Amino acid sequence: MGFGGISIWQLVIVLGIVVLLFGTKKLRNLGGDLGSAVKGFKKAMTDDEQKEASEAQENKKLTADDAAFTKQDESADAAKEKAKVDSEK
Incomplete structure (x- = not known):
């Protein structure tokens, strides 16, 4: 027994008929085209x-840059607030 009740001899006969109908060339x-298609897909x-x-990776880098920029903005805002409080005294 072969695949699903198909014997080896039946497979050989079908293969022989396919070769006779289409030819080896x-x-x-067809095999080359199929191989190229699989290679292209991969x-x-x-x-x-x-x-x-x-x-x-680019998004991760941008996020890190944004975090650094935000931290600089917060530092600048804190310095402005401190200067404002100092000037009010």
Whole structure:
């Protein structure tokens, strides 16, 4: 017994008929096209993952820069308040 009740001999016969109908050259081209499609799909998936990782890293950097800028603003505001309080005395 093979796959789902199909024996090895039945698979060999089907393969032989496919080769006779399409020829080895056309099957080779079909296999190459299928391989190229899979390779392109994998490359696209890898590129997307790399793009997402670089965007996440960029966002993390921007968030850190924003935090530093906000801290500088708060320091400047505190200095202005202190100067204002000192001038009122």
